[in-house]
Amino acid sequence: MEESDLSVIETSQTNALSKREARRQAILVAAAKLFLEKGYGATSLSDVVACSGGSLSTLYDMFGSKAGLFKELVTGRCREITGALAEAEADGKDVRRALMEQAHRLFDLVLSPDAVAVIRLIIAEGQQFPELAELFYASGPDSGRARVAEYLSSRARRGELAIDDPDGAARCFCSLVLGDFQMRAACGLAVRLDEQEKARHIAAAVETFLKAHAPERSA
Amino acid sequence: MEESDLSVIETSQTNALSKREARRQAILVAAAKLFLEKGYGATSLSDVVACSGGSLSTLYDMFGSKAGLFKELVTGRCREITGALAEAEADGKDVRRALMEQAHRLFDLVLSPDAVAVIRLIIAEGQQFPELAELFYASGPDSGRARVAEYLSSRARRGELAIDDPDGAARCFCSLVLGDFQMRAACGLAVRLDEQEKARHIAAAVETFLKAHAPERSA
DNA sequence: ACTGTAATGTAATCTACATTACGTTCATCG
DNA sequence: CGATGAACGTAATGTAGATTACATTACAGT
Numbered sequence: 001m002e003e004s005d006l007s008v009i010e011t012s013q014t015n016a017l018s019k020r021e022a023r024r025q026a027i028l029v030a031a032a033k034l035f036l037e038k039g040y041g042a043t044s045l046s047d048v049v050a051c052s053g054g055s056l057s058t059l060y061d062m063f064g065s066k067a068g069l070f071k072e073l074v075t076g077r078c079r080e081i082t083g084a085l086a087e088a089e090a091d092g093k094d095v096r097r098a099l100m101e102q103a104h105r106l107f108d109l110v111l112s113p114d115a116v117a118v119i120r121l122i123i124a125e126g127q128q129f130p131e132l133a134e135l136f137y138a139s140g141p142d143s144g145r146a147r148v149a150e151y152l153s154s155r156a157r158r159g160e161l162a163i164d165d166p167d168g169a170a171r172c173f174c175s176l177v178l179g180d181f182q183m184r185a186a187c188g189l190a191v192r193l194d195e196q197e198k199a200r201h202i203a204a205a206v207e208t209f210l211k212a213h214a215p216e217r218s219a
Numbered sequence: 220m221e222e223s224d225l226s227v228i229e230t231s232q233t234n235a236l237s238k239r240e241a242r243r244q245a246i247l248v249a250a251a252k253l254f255l256e257k258g259y260g261a262t263s264l265s266d267v268v269a270c271s272g273g274s275l276s277t278l279y280d281m282f283g284s285k286a287g288l289f290k291e292l293v294t295g296r297c298r299e300i301t302g303a304l305a306e307a308e309a310d311g312k313d314v315r316r317a318l319m320e321q322a323h324r325l326f327d328l329v330l331s332p333d334a335v336a337v338i339r340l341i342i343a344e345g346q347q348f349p350e351l352a353e354l355f356y357a358s359g360p361d362s363g364r365a366r367v368a369e370y371l372s373s374r375a376r377r378g379e380l381a382i383d384d385p386d387g388a389a390r391c392f393c394s395l396v397l398g399d400f401q402m403r404a405a406c407g408l409a410v411r412l413d414e415q416e417k418a419r420h421i422a423a424a425v426e427t428f429l430k431a432h433a434p435e436r437s438a
Numbered sequence: 439a440c441t442g443t444a445a446t447g448t449a450a451t452c453t454a455c456a457t458t459a460c461g462t463t464c465a466t467c468g
Numbered sequence: 469c470g471a472t473g474a475a476c477g478t479a480a481t482g483t484a485g486a487t488t489a490c491a492t493t494a495c496a497g498t
Contacts, residue, residue: 019465023475039346041260044455055476056457066456119406124343126407127258133406141399168423175394180360183402187338187352188345204387211431242445263485274446275487285486 020062026052027059031073036117040070040125067128074132077118082140084109085147095160096210102148103177103202110178116185123186145170152213162215169213176205239281245271246278250292255336259289259344286347293351296337301359303328304366314379315429321367322396322421329397335404342405364389371432381434388432395424 030052034043045066049056063069085105093101109115122132149170156163163169179201185191193201249271253262264285268275282288304324312320328334341351368389375382382388398420404410412420 020474039343042346045457046455055478057459057477058475060457061475119402120342120345123339123405123407124258126339126405127261130407133408137403137406137408165423168420171398172395172424172427175398176391178399179390179394180397183338183405184356186342186345186402186405187356188342188349189352189356201387204384205391208391208431212427239444264487265485274448276447276489277445279487280445 023052023054023058024062026054027062027069028073028076031069032077035070035073035121036077036114040121040128045069070125071129071132074118074121074129075135077114078132078136078139081109081112081115081118082136082143085140085144095155096206098151099173099206099209100202102151103173103206106144106174106177107181107198107202110182111185111191116182119182120186120188141174145174148173159215161210161213163213172212173205173209176209177202179205242271242273242277243281245273246281246288247292247295250288251296254289254292254340255296255333259340259347264288289344290348290351293337293340293348294354296333297351297355297358300328300331300334300337301355301362304359304363314374315425317370318392318425318428319421321370322392322425325363325393325396326400326417326421329401330404330410335401338401339405339407360393364393367392378434380429380432382432391431392424392428395428396421398424 027048031043031048034047034051045056045059048069049059052059059069063072118136122129122136126133145167149166152161152163152169152173153166155161156166181191181193246267250262250267253266253270264275264278267288268278271278278288282291337355341348341355345352364386368385371380371382371388371392372385374380375385400410400412
């Protein structure tokens, strides 16, 4: 029975599943909007349902509790956000250009409204959900930093940079690029930087990094 | 009547005031402990009173509301924390030494449990209390950065550093020193650094900064 | 001692949810 | 068609906590 008419079963099941999946997504979208915008405590599940359509009962059926919905939401957002870092592949370019591009990517990603809202939530609810911070850091900043460190190492091996502690250098690079903008944004302060100021800041950060890690001329 | 026996009036008034003041302080201390430790939402005013002694009525009489108590508490903490930066005065020392000392001060201050708890609260309740972030940044990081910028300028004028944008350089210095430790701490992740690692990190930050801003030899 | 004022303790009020229960609707499947 | 189970909507239920009201007490100034 399970094997014979897969097609029929599949269509019906995919219909059912996709319906359920659609509800699920709708709830997650609504929850994202409300949680990220108003915070955990200030968002009621009735609000979420009012915004997503569907019923409270379904929400409880799917997520079990407010905390369950929240955790699912934040972990999903973490994956999305940190996934956006993966596409680097700048092996042929010269170091300055590669670092500039990486710096822009990093800056834009970390200061995107979504990422800011997520980190704000993680900080705000860190007492109740300590797992979230660990998860976020492991999948985001830490793996990103490791990638940067690896890149720096490879360039150091070719003599294009002077790096003795790749991990420290990577931290240094990220810190220079991000400055205190992330913290300011997390605090809710408007980070007002037009494109020109942003470009100037990033260029300065990269130049500082390069100057500090320039290979010795006489060696 | 007002002028004649000031002393008597004063003693009685100071007694009364100091009593009131004592209550006030007790409440603020208890509130600090609970708010900083458990967060705004998770702390009830009954908890505060239970911890401070006195009565709920007095609390309301003095602070008007939960939000009022919170604001008073956080602004007070901001003043205390940021006040601790003021004593620099390192004019005779050489640049490296002065920067090292400043870096240590900055690092210890920003990562002190109190400062971490305060910034965590500011971030968590930023939606409800946007003033707090502005106040904190104005009195803390911004004025601190300005002082660093001024110092760097003065050394640049003497040719001991190459600085074209003092404010940018100050941001750079602070970012290098703090790394992402502040954000990690705010997220509740344990920042495990023994004294040696800390010293190494700070030394590396200062060296990086100096290398990037060394005055040109051939000029 | 007498009075007004500030401080206390207790308990009532009110509101806002999280969570659960239940009766209804609707589509899918046999 | 009739049954099964998901999804729905609504309305309890229960709790927690902010805020207020009130009756009582301590105490300074006369």
